[in-house]
Amino acid sequence: MVYRSHVLICNGTGCTASKAPELMARLEKELAAKGIEKEVKIVKTGCFGLCEKGPILVIYPEGATYCHVTPDDIEEIVNEHLVKGRIVKRLLLGDKDAEDVAKSLDNVEFFSRQYRIALRNCGVINPEVIDEYIAKDGYAALAKALTEMTPQQVIDEIKKSGLRGRGGGGFSTGMKWQFAAKEVNDQKYVCCNADEGDPGAFMDRSILEGDPHTLIEAMAIAGYAIGSNQGYIYVRAEYPIAVQRLNIAIEQAREYGLLGKNIFDTDFSFDLEIRLGAGAFVCGEETALMTSIEGHRGEPRTRPPFPAVKGLWEKPTILNNVETYANIPVILLKGADWFNTIGTEKSKGTKVFAIGGKINNTGLVEIPMGTTLREVIYDIGGGIPKGKKFKAAQTGGPSGGCIPASHIDTPIDYDNLIALGSMMGSGGLIVMDEDNCMVDIAKFFLEFTVDESCGKCPPCRIGTKRMYEILERITSGKGEEGDIEKLETLAESIKQGALCGLGQTAPNPVLSTIKYFRDEYEAHVKEHRCPSGVCKAMLKYTIISDKCKGCSLCSKKCPVSAISGEIKKPYLIDQSKCIKCGVCMDVCKFAAIEKK
Amino acid sequence: MKSIEELKAIREKTLKEMSIRENDDKVRIVVGMATCGIAAGAKPVMSAFIDELNKRNINNVNVTMTGCIGICRLEPVAEIFDANGEKTTYVKLDAEKARRIVAEHIVNQKPVTEFTVGAAER
Numbered sequence: 001m002v003y004r005s006h007v008l009i010c011n012g013t014g015c016t017a018s019k020a021p022e023l024m025a026r027l028e029k030e031l032a033a034k035g036i037e038k039e040v041k042i043v044k045t046g047c048f049g050l051c052e053k054g055p056i057l058v059i060y061p062e063g064a065t066y067c068h069v070t071p072d073d074i075e076e077i078v079n080e081h082l083v084k085g086r087i088v089k090r091l092l093l094g095d096k097d098a099e100d101v102a103k104s105l106d107n108v109e110f111f112s113r114q115y116r117i118a119l120r121n122c123g124v125i126n127p128e129v130i131d132e133y134i135a136k137d138g139y140a141a142l143a144k145a146l147t148e149m150t151p152q153q154v155i156d157e158i159k160k161s162g163l164r165g166r167g168g169g170g171f172s173t174g175m176k177w178q179f180a181a182k183e184v185n186d187q188k189y190v191c192c193n194a195d196e197g198d199p200g201a202f203m204d205r206s207i208l209e210g211d212p213h214t215l216i217e218a219m220a221i222a223g224y225a226i227g228s229n230q231g232y233i234y235v236r237a238e239y240p241i242a243v244q245r246l247n248i249a250i251e252q253a254r255e256y257g258l259l260g261k262n263i264f265d266t267d268f269s270f271d272l273e274i275r276l277g278a279g280a281f282v283c284g285e286e287t288a289l290m291t292s293i294e295g296h297r298g299e300p301r302t303r304p305p306f307p308a309v310k311g312l313w314e315k316p317t318i319l320n321n322v323e324t325y326a327n328i329p330v331i332l333l334k335g336a337d338w339f340n341t342i343g344t345e346k347s348k349g350t351k352v353f354a355i356g357g358k359i360n361n362t363g364l365v366e367i368p369m370g371t372t373l374r375e376v377i378y379d380i381g382g383g384i385p386k387g388k389k390f391k392a393a394q395t396g397g398p399s400g401g402c403i404p405a406s407h408i409d410t411p412i413d414y415d416n417l418i419a420l421g422s423m424m425g426s427g428g429l430i431v432m433d434e435d436n437c438m439v440d441i442a443k444f445f446l447e448f449t450v451d452e453s454c455g456k457c458p459p460c461r462i463g464t465k466r467m468y469e470i471l472e473r474i475t476s477g478k479g480e481e482g483d484i485e486k487l488e489t490l491a492e493s494i495k496q497g498a499l500c501g502l503g504q505t506a507p508n509p510v511l512s513t514i515k516y517f518r519d520e521y522e523a524h525v526k527e528h529r530c531p532s533g534v535c536k537a538m539l540k541y542t543i544i545s546d547k548c549k550g551c552s553l554c555s556k557k558c559p560v561s562a563i564s565g566e567i568k569k570p571y572l573i574d575q576s577k578c579i580k581c582g583v584c585m586d587v588c589k590f591a592a593i594e595k596k
Numbered sequence: 597m598k599s600i601e602e603l604k605a606i607r608e609k610t611l612k613e614m615s616i617r618e619n620d621d622k623v624r625i626v627v628g629m630a631t632c633g634i635a636a637g638a639k640p641v642m643s644a645f646i647d648e649l650n651k652r653n654i655n656n657v658n659v660t661m662t663g664c665i666g667i668c669r670l671e672p673v674a675e676i677f678d679a680n681g682e683k684t685t686y687v688k689l690d691a692e693k694a695r696r697i698v699a700e701h702i703v704n705q706k707p708v709t710e711f712t713v714g715a716a717e718r
Contacts, residue, residue, distance in 0.1 A: 004642070004659040006616050039646060060617045061624075061658040084662030085629050124617070134603060135610035143600045257597040316666045475704050 003041040005082060010012035012047030012209050013202070013241055015055040019071060023055055026071045030078040040082055046210015048123035049364035050110060053093060058123075063084065066091040106220075110361050113380045115342065117350050118166075118203070118326035119366045122210030127368035130252040133213040139258055141329035142217050146266045147226055149332075153496050154225040155181055158328065160336035162348035167193055167284070167321025167426050168399070168501065170347075170414040176318055179308035180226040183316035188228035191312060191319040193237035193289060194242070197281040198397030199448060201428035203352035204322035208235065208242035211326070212249035216259065216272060218325035223270040223419055226318055234289050237276040238543040246274055279359060281398075285500045286311075286319045288454065299456045300500035321426065323352055347413035355381050357430040358388065370411040373403060388433040392516065396425025398445040398452075399505035401512025402438070421512040423505070437534035438517040438525055443471040445509040449502065455586060458509060460503030463494040467510060476537040479525035485513060503516050533595050534578045541596050543584075545570035549591035554584035554593065611620040612655040621700065623657045628673040630664030636671035637690060644691035645674070657702060670716060676701060686715040 007027060011020050017562060024042060048056050053067035059076070064087050066077065073091060080086045086438035116122075125132035133139070140386060145154050149474040159174025192215060194206040208215065219231045250272055253259040261269040275293045280544055282288045283298040290312045296373050298429045311317025327349060331339050343349050347369040353376065356362050360382035373393060377383065384390055391401040395412075400424035403410065410416050414424050432441060450468045470483050491507030498504045514521055523529045530538045543554075543563075548570040555571055556562040562578045565571030573584070585593040597603060603655070615622075627633070627642045638661075645659050665673060670687035677683050684707045686697060693711055700708050709715055 002613060002646070002655060003616065004646050006614075008617070039643070061660055083629060083634075083661075084631075084663055085627075086663045125614075131606050131610040132614060134606045135614055137607070139603055139609075143603055147600065264600065 001488045003039055005040045006059070006060045007040060007044050007082075008043045008045045008123070009090070010048050010054060010056040010588040011044045011241070012051070012054075012206055012515055013239070013255060014047065016050040016241060018055050020055045022071045023074060024058065024068060026074040027078070028513035030074055031082070031496060034078060034083055036078075036099045043126045044128065045125065046122040046127050047206035049119065049206070049366075050361065051364065052091070052360070056123075057220060062087060064088075066204070066317060069073060075184075082393050084530065088202070099250075107154060110365070110380055110382065111361070113375065114366050115368045116352050116366045117322045117330050117342075118207060118352055120330065120366065121214065121441070125211065127212055127280055128248050129211050129250065130256060132213070135220070137333060138213055138329070139217050139424075140226075141332040142220050142258065143264055145221050145332055146264050146268055149215055151225045151227065154221060154332070157332060158225070161331045162219045162336075162343075162346075163324065163327055163331060163339070164347065164414060166323035166351065166424075168326075168424075169377060170424055173320060173324055176224065176308060176320070177225050180318045181226075181304070181308060181317045182277040185316050187230075187313075187315045188226055189312045189315055189317040190222045190226065190228045190231040191293070191317055192219060192231065192325060193283045193284060193286070193321045194233055194239075195277045195279075195289060196236070196239075196322075197452075198278070198399075198426045198428045200356045200430055201335040201354045201397060201426045203354055203364055203369070203427055205239050205242050206377055207322050207326050208239065210243055212242075212246045214326045214329060215246075215322060216249055216253050217270060218328035220259065220263065220270045221328055222318060222320070222325070224268050226316070227397075228318075229269050230273075232273055232275050232312070234275045234277055234283070234293055235281045238279045243276065245273065250274070254464055259490050281448070282454040282500070282502050285502055288500065290317065291321065291578070299454050300502070302499060308317040323427070327543065344411060344413045346415055351412070352428055353423065353427045353429045355429045355431065357394075358384050358433040359386055359431040366436070367412075369413045372409050372411055374408045376412070376429070378407070381431070384433050385433065388435065391432045391434050391436055392438065393432065393508070394430040394441065394445070395424075395428065396423040396447045396505075396508070399423060399501065400425045400509055401508045402441070404516040406516075421508070421515055423508070433532070435532055437475075437530055437532040438513040439471065439475055439519050439530075440532075440534045442510045442513040443468070443475055446471060446506065449506040453502065457497070457499040457503060459494045459497035460499070460506060463490055464506050466490060467494070467507065471566070474521070474524045475530070477524075477528045477535070479528070481525065483525050488514065529596075539580045540575065540577060541580060541582070541584060542591050542594050542596070543571050543572055544574055547590050549592070551589070553587050553589070557587045558584050559583065612653075612672065615655050622675040625657060625659045625702075626675045626677065627659065627661045628663070628665055628671060628675075629661035630668075632664055632668035633671045633673065636668075638672040639696045640691045641672045641689045643675060644694035645698065647693045649702070652698065652703065654698070654702060667713070670686060675712075676707075681713055686711045687713045687716045 055069050057066045057069045080088050155177045164170040195248050277283050283301045284291050286302040288298045307317045350366050350368050352366045365380050392404045394402045423566045446468050450464045453460045491511050494507050523531050550568040562574045629638050648649050672689045675685045700706050
């Protein structure tokens with residue numbers, strides 16, 4: 001059935017939370033009321049990546065992209081756009097006065113600067129309809145691999161492409177597959193790490209929600225390459241929409257015979273199962289993840305033996321991350337040589353980043369490796385709100401480190417990030433401006449790892465806790481001479497002594513902030529002062545008597561009655577009572593209150 | 597599914613349905629659907645265009661609508677933009693005329709001169 005118009009509604013987690021399902025229901029109702037429900041097709045899609053502007057609704061053939069759509073806007077959109085053909089300009093994304101809205105989605109700088117491989121189908125197809133995936137060359141790579149290539153040829157192609165793991169360390173995917181393929185065993189496993197635990201990162205979730213079939217296809221290809229007939233997708237139960245769509249996708253693939261026995265009439269059989277994780281950060285570590293799939297408590301073990309030799313149930317296993325898999329079908333179809341043209345010398349292809357923090361366009365972007373941080377933040381991300389100054393960006397989440405403003409022009413790739421003391425990680429990118437205190441940021445990430453430490457090895461269990469205690473002391477104004485050095489010593493010992501990646505990388509946020517912002521640490525420790533005015537214990541609100549008109553507003557609004565004075569004379573804050581809530585500063589009309 | 601041919605068949609079929617989401621240079625039929633157009637009967641004209649294109653399995657044509665182009669006395673109006681950017685304006689349409697336009701203009705690439713604005717104004 002051909003429709004005259006397609007209305008795409010984002011149903012990612014972000015837009016679902018901001019009422020996308022209600023929009024769908026209203027749209028159906030309004031279309032029926034106008035009698036055009038047979039002419040207009042409603043398509044549920046995955047994440048467009050522009051979560052900041054959600055819920056997003058795109059109407060084709062015009063390609064008009066509407067943002068921040070509320071259920072009450074639907075009637076207007078149906079009446080104006082779908083009945084009368086007049087685009088509702090007030091809801092348009094980007095330049096609202098632009099004459100040519102026909103290609104608005106591609107014209108917005110947020111999208112035009114991106115290069116989408118892993119996210120190619122997100123926001124384009126309906127993730128719950130396998131036919132739409134097939135229309136976008138879906139399962140053609142699996143067909144090609146099974147009928148035209150030997151398993152070794154598949155591995156060679158992936159090796160040649162230079163694809164590296166997108167979930168953390170950046171190990172060569174082709175090498176990983178090669179190791180597992182070399183093992184001789186009656187049973188091997190293909191696993192997918194969909195246990196995205198890095199706070200602020202949500203690219204894997206978006207792929208699962210927006211294009212689940214790409215994962216199924218890639219895992220089947222991996223199964224063929226290493227000689228495995230069974231795969232497991234380990235996904236956190238906290239991603240209910242992703243799990244639901246994966247289940248639908250697996251069911252559809254089985255119905256079409258794209259999973260199961262004798263796929264494409266060859267000898268190759270492959271099936272998939274989903275395993276739900278409880279959302280522990282440590283289960284993103286490969287050995288802990290496999291232990292958890294086996295049904296045990298998610299704890300890591302020492303390596304070697306590596307999973308390629310002894311993994312799940314002691315059988316040879318490969319484990320790749322969702323984004324890594326999402327690249328596989330495209331590489332096989334377009335070839336390693338094509339993939340090699342994108343990216344930098346040692347980091348090929350693209351990387352998805354979840355940009356958050358102090359940035360205008362919060363969302364998901366896929367960029368070629370080697371794009372500079374400046375381009376990501378200012379051109380794609382739309383800069384920092386309120387014209388504030390960029391201070392640093394945290395990459396790699398709690399395992400990574402920060403990149404200060406002085407390195408903003410560094411091309412982003414695996415090796416450059418490591419050289420800067422950070423890492424790629426899964427691709428969380430948190431932007432910080434001049435108002436962020438770097439000691440506080442380091443404390444935040446460390447608190448996360450203290451919480452998430454599984455407790456198996458003492459360096460991580462006790463060491464990170466001790467580091468956290470020191471940071472807590474520093475940020476509450478009780479820092480002592482020698483604290484910074486103590487932090488550095490502890491950090492080095494934890495890095496060397498911890499059992500798994502979680503502990504080994506946990507001190508990174510502290511080390512990198514000390515490296516680039518040592519002066520801030522020193523201000524906290526030596527002068528008991530927080531230069532950014534974040535650490536409450538060290539803050540002091542005072543009234544500048546020259547500016548105070550004695551209007552008494554602050555004293556009325558102060559929740560603890562810490563401000564007193566006489567009308568028309570300067571007021572005074574009683575520091576012993578002040579809880580540093582900042583209300584006085586917010587309400588003062590004469591900018592007479594100072595925070596130091 | 598046992599063969600690549602089956603996969604290809606699904607691909608072709610679905611691609612056709614999804615072609616509307618591609619922003620390439622396609623033929624566009626733009627129907628005036630302002631109040632004047634709707635009052636004069638633009639709705640059945642639009643439906644006839646869609647139906648006829650569907651029947652003939654034509655998928656490289658987009659049917660969209662627009663507001664009032666200012667010649668309300670000649671409504672229903674539809675304009676066809678060919679791939680090379682040429683524009684033909686058809687006026688005083690009805691469902692039957694719409695079907696003939698698909699057959700002659702879209703399929704055989706011969707504009708139906710008698711329905712054009714030029715003919716109506718002569």
